[in-house]
Amino acid sequence: MTALTLRVAAKEPLTPLVTRFRFEHPEGARLPLFSGGAHVVVEMTDGNQLRRNAYSLISDPNDGSGYEIAVRREDAGRGGSRFMHGRVAAGDLIRVGAPVNLFSLDLRARKHLMIAGGIGVTPFLAQIRQLDRLGQPYELRYAARSRAEAAGLRLLPRSPRVHVHISDEGGRMDLGGLLAGQPLGTHVYTCGPEGLIAAVEETAARLRWPRAALHSEAFLAPPPGRPFTVRLARSGITIEVGPHESLLEAIEAAGVDAPWLCRGGACGQCETAVLSCRGEIEHHDHWLDAGDRASRTKIMPCVSRFAGEELILDR
Amino acid sequence: MPATKFSPSITSRPVYPGLVSRGAAPSLMVADAEGAEALIDLVERDPAVLDAAHIVYVPAGAPFGARLSALGARLCHEAPSLSAALPRIRAALAEARMGFQLYLAGTEGLIGRVAAEAVSAGLPLDAIQSEHRGSIARRMQCVHCKGITEDVATDPFVCAHCGLTLFVRDHYSRRLGAFQGVCVDAETPGIVPASQEIRP
Numbered sequence: 001m002t003a004l005t006l007r008v009a010a011k012e013p014l015t016p017l018v019t020r021f022r023f024e025h026p027e028g029a030r031l032p033l034f035s036g037g038a039h040v041v042v043e044m045t046d047g048n049q050l051r052r053n054a055y056s057l058i059s060d061p062n063d064g065s066g067y068e069i070a071v072r073r074e075d076a077g078r079g080g081s082r083f084m085h086g087r088v089a090a091g092d093l094i095r096v097g098a099p100v101n102l103f104s105l106d107l108r109a110r111k112h113l114m115i116a117g118g119i120g121v122t123p124f125l126a127q128i129r130q131l132d133r134l135g136q137p138y139e140l141r142y143a144a145r146s147r148a149e150a151a152g153l154r155l156l157p158r159s160p161r162v163h164v165h166i167s168d169e170g171g172r173m174d175l176g177g178l179l180a181g182q183p184l185g186t187h188v189y190t191c192g193p194e195g196l197i198a199a200v201e202e203t204a205a206r207l208r209w210p211r212a213a214l215h216s217e218a219f220l221a222p223p224p225g226r227p228f229t230v231r232l233a234r235s236g237i238t239i240e241v242g243p244h245e246s247l248l249e250a251i252e253a254a255g256v257d258a259p260w261l262c263r264g265g266a267c268g269q270c271e272t273a274v275l276s277c278r279g280e281i282e283h284h285d286h287w288l289d290a291g292d293r294a295s296r297t298k299i300m301p302c303v304s305r306f307a308g309e310e311l312i313l314d315r
Numbered sequence: 316m317p318a319t320k321f322s323p324s325i326t327s328r329p330v331y332p333g334l335v336s337r338g339a340a341p342s343l344m345v346a347d348a349e350g351a352e353a354l355i356d357l358v359e360r361d362p363a364v365l366d367a368a369h370i371v372y373v374p375a376g377a378p379f380g381a382r383l384s385a386l387g388a389r390l391c392h393e394a395p396s397l398s399a400a401l402p403r404i405r406a407a408l409a410e411a412r413m414g415f416q417l418y419l420a421g422t423e424g425l426i427g428r429v430a431a432e433a434v435s436a437g438l439p440l441d442a443i444q445s446e447h448r449g450s451i452a453r454r455m456q457c458v459h460c461k462g463i464t465e466d467v468a469t470d471p472f473v474c475a476h477c478g479l480t481l482f483v484r485d486h487y488s489r490r491l492g493a494f495q496g497v498c499v500d501a502e503t504p505g506i507v508p509a510s511q512e513i514r515p
């Protein structure tokens with residue numbers, strides 16, 4: 001992965017839980033442009049632990065003067081977002097990977113309907129700027145629990161195309177009505193908690209939407225868990241995975257090269273063959289299907305964990 | 316008449332896998348001639364498919380009109396030709412919302428033309444199903460003069476617009492809903508193979 005060393009140009013709290021960061025090149029050089037929906041992987045060196053978390057870019061895809069992200073502090077997470085909130089300050093240098101887009105717009109759509117839950121609004125912030133520039137029709141529905149938690153309110157433009165639903169104020173979204181009323185050629189994009197994505201998929205299936213018109217991105221951070229031991233057969237070593245690191249991070253910390261792209265269980269890049277498994281793989285990814293899981297021959301180290309006596313990987 | 320079985324061809328040649336009910340979703344069903352029987356069979360397999368269906372039928376001399384209207388769809392229209400039915404089809408597509416289903420049954424000319432209308436109205440391809448019944452005559456576009464000749468049943472055939480003798484290709488334009496006809500004697504003027512009936 002090509003990573004750039006950038007300077008933290010701004011750090012601004014948007015809500016008690018969400019902070020916006022802006023990164024710029026230390027010499028003012030232009031950064032590669034991207035497309036709406038792209039993310040970057042931010043490297044965080046915390047003592048001798050290297051964490052890499054993926055964040056959607058929220059700034060204008062056509063603006064190479066800087067990259068912006070919004071980070072929600074997950075107190076029950078592995079610690080990456082706590083590190084960003086507590087330990088990264090304006091002026092610091094930080095390593096940021098080149099943008100990768102796994103949630104791009106289908107520009108053949110006649111209309112783009114975007115459904116955001118909570119911090120899931122982030123990829124859409126870049127996408128609506130792209131669509132404004134292209135002059136393509138869109139409608140953005142942003143759902144949040146309370147006004148105080150809704151960071152999107154600080155980031156979204158005031159526009160008749162943007163609708164806010166605050167559930168504390170009784171403004172729940174009527175998914176059935178929303179999906180039943182869309183013109184032909186609409187594509188729907190959902191980003192948010194898994195429950196929201198599942199609800200959109202069920203409603204769309206009931207209304208006979210074609211699958212090809214549905215797109216989603218779950219923001220999946222590697223969950224913490226109990227420590228476990230893994231044997232890397234090709235490297236000939238045995239490693240320990242700590243409670244607050246992912247299997248992929250532990251493999252990297254041992255100096256073993258392993259492929260990855262999204263670090264969120266979505267892209268398939270990190271798929272690794274399991275040579276022996278005595279115990280249970282805790283699959284947390286969106287990549288392997290039920291057959292793969294039942295066969296116990298594959299694991300996605302970026303998010304999945306293990307509990308049991310022995311796990312041997314072809315790595 | 317049962318659904319037509321076509322012999323294998325190039326991958327771009329359209330295939331018509333048959334109609335499968337997508338339940339009570341709002342829909343438009345368009346058929347010509349024997350295509351009516353495909354709709355009747357579809358409704359027999361799942362009566363709910365009619366709940367929000369609009370049927371448009373071009374009999375072209377076939378005797379199924381009464382049976383189709385007896386099915387009891389919300390709307391059922393007969394038209395003397397597909398061209399006469401197109402304004403009604405376009406109006407139905409203009410009102411449609413995502414989830415709308417299009418069921419096409421009958422000749423390749425009808426299936427191709429209505430599918431092209433639907434795609435240009437924004438209907439996703441996955442929402443379009445088709446079943447071939449009846450005549451295997453094709454709707455052909457002359458690649459030279461661009462004129463369309465309907466109901467071509469022989470190969471080669473004479474372009475109704477420019478008079479060239481055209482070879483019937485399996486190459487198909489989704490946008491036009493027509494196969495391509497290519498001059499058969501361009502290199503050897505006047506030497507034209509004997510005309511044969513098109514086979515499925």
Ligand code: FES
Nearest residue numbers: 263267268270302
């Ligand atoms: S890195 Fe994308 S699935 Fe693991």
